[in-house]
Amino acid sequence: MDNSHVVRLIRQLRKESARKERKNLIGAWREKDRLNGELVDSFVIIFRTSGCKWAKISGCSMCGYYNDTSPEIDGATLLTQLKEALGKYHGEKVVKIYTSGSFFDENEIPKSVQDEILSSFSGAERVIVESRPEFIKDPLAEALHQRGNVMVALGMESASDETLIYRINKGFLVRHYVRAAETLNRHHVPVKTYVLFKPPFMTEAEAIEEAVHSIEFAAKYSDVISLNPMNIQRSTLVEYLWKRGEYRPPWLWSIVEVLKRTHHLCEVVSYPTAGGTRRGAHNCGKCDEKVVEAIYNFSLHQDISYLEQLDCECKERWEKIVKYGPQFWDYTVES
Ligand code: SF4
């Protein structure tokens, strides 16, 4: 069995034309986050880059970040973006740097620019950057340790190779995540692990069980685990399936269930992108706002009581879907 049909579709759906000839920062804003058990201000920066190495040759089934990249971007452009970001930075304790790819991929961000960016935020207590595992090597991990404030986020997504290959087309296996996480652990560089909640081609019940297993697996390598519920991004395989009625984003009740079963393992957080909308994790429409807020509050305060008193008439339907399968999902009610 191979995954070439999935790869073919991912490539077909990608619209090269969607890539804009823009060179500016995608975004920069302030939000709340946790640091050493406390609630603090954090500063989020999304750099526009030339794109993820993996997305250029194949790509993940859910990832639409490619749409925001631009082939024109070089080191000088990135430094201009850095200047733009620094103009908006007000000394927040946590800085989160996203690139629509891997911060440590030197084809995406030249090494000198990586250093310049990290040095610009040397006063922050924590700087979080994301990377695919293949860029994490011992000398890099040691250099990050010397900086003292860098946390690396690794998108493991799932502890199942079957899911990584056939449902996500991630381009690496669980053992590659483990090697990178162990390298960072060896050099005492904090690790944040992303677990993708509800990849395509699985039921709600399977998604819950796999996410719980993935969090249990990643907890021993991670300081923080972020449970990232699927959201439907443009020009992706997941969007294609969703438009054909063959995929539904996870229920918010399922996120609550996973958090309740895993919160004791390490710091587990979830901030559902597009939560409560049709393209994000959602329930019936009536209770969504309340449940999304509870998930955010749980994540920020690490207090499980936020998730304990939630209820709505749709919970019974969700329980049946989990128990008996997706035939209980009524498309007409959903749309
Ligand atoms: S999810 Fe990450 S690794 Fe996959 S294509 Fe998108 S940016 Fe690249």
Ligand SMILES: [Zn+2]
């Ligand atoms: Zn409801």
